[in-house]
Amino acid sequence: AQKITQTQPGMFVQEKEAVTLDCTYDTSDPSYGLFWYKQPSSGEMIFLIYQGSYDQQNATEGRYSLNFQKARKSANLVISASQLGDSAMYFCAMREKGGSKAGNNRKLIWGLGTSLAVNP
Amino acid sequence: NAGVTQTPKFQVLKTGQSMTLQCAQDMNHEYMSWYRQDPGMGLRLIHYSVGAGITDQGEVPNGYNVSRSTTEDFPLRLLSAAPSQTSVYFCASKGGLAGNTGELFFGEGSRLTVL
Numbered sequence: 001a002q003k004i005t006q007t008q009p010g011m012f013v014q015e016k017e018a019v020t021l022d023c024t025y026d027t028s029d030p031s032y033g034l035f036w037y038k039q040p041s042s043g044e045m046i047f048l049i050y051q052g053s054y055d056q057q058n059a060t061e062g063r064y065s066l067n068f069q070k071a072r073k074s075a076n077l078v079i080s081a082s083q084l085g086d087s088a089m090y091f092c093a094m095r096e097k098g099g100s101k102a103g104n105n106r107k108l109i110w111g112l113g114t115s116l117a118v119n120p
Numbered sequence: 121n122a123g124v125t126q127t128p129k130f131q132v133l134k135t136g137q138s139m140t141l142q143c144a145q146d147m148n149h150e151y152m153s154w155y156r157q158d159p160g161m162g163l164r165l166i167h168y169s170v171g172a173g174i175t176d177q178g179e180v181p182n183g184y185n186v187s188r189s190t191t192e193d194f195p196l197r198l199l200s201a202a203p204s205q206t207s208v209y210f211c212a213s214k215g216g217l218a219g220n221t222g223e224l225f226f227g228e229g230s231r232l233t234v235l
């Protein structure tokens with residue numbers, strides 16, 4: 001079963017508007033972390049933002065914020081004031097922190113990504 | 121700041137050939153990993169290492185070998201390349217300091233085509 005679901009294969013947004021990229025997750029581990037990465041057309045993976053399962057407040061990093069709804073198991077990325085340079089693939093990922101085997105708590109589970117196009 | 125350096129960036133192989141993708145990081149990270157990225161499949165973990173001398177398998181380890189003789193280097197070896205190994209490969213590392221969010225630092229990727 002898919003543990004990270006990104007239901008929007010492609011999204012369009014007008015420059016300067018805000019956009020929300022959806023991510024839902026499935027875990028029974030009470031301790032986990034959620035990540036968003038950006039992959040522009042040049043190919044590199046760029047870390048954007050992190051939310052811990054025990055964090056009391058939603059994470060923010062500049063124009064990026066994470067709408068974390070723990071009961072609904074969703075961790076949507078909100079990009080405010082979109083810029084042309086925001087056009088990219090965006091990946092949601094989860095790291096479960098449990099497990100007895102060394103290294104298990106460091107594995108990331110990835111969604112399939114959402115392609116965002118920012119229109120001028 | 122070099123970060124994570126992967127070489128080569130592009131490679132074309134014939135079926136059955138062997139090659140090594142190099143990965144080096146200069147951040148003294150304990151954890152290093154290799155992913156492959158395929159359309160519609162997302163990123164899949166091939167192998168990972170939590171320190172020098174320690175390696176373990178990820179989701180899709182078949183056809184790949186790794187070793188970790190130093191903290192800095194984590195090469196990925198394809199012993200007998202197959203067309204199914206055509207992909208973009210990413211090396212990524214992570215520090216282990218307490219309080220660190222634990223984000224992965226990625227190399228720029230290596231695009232491999234197996235004919």
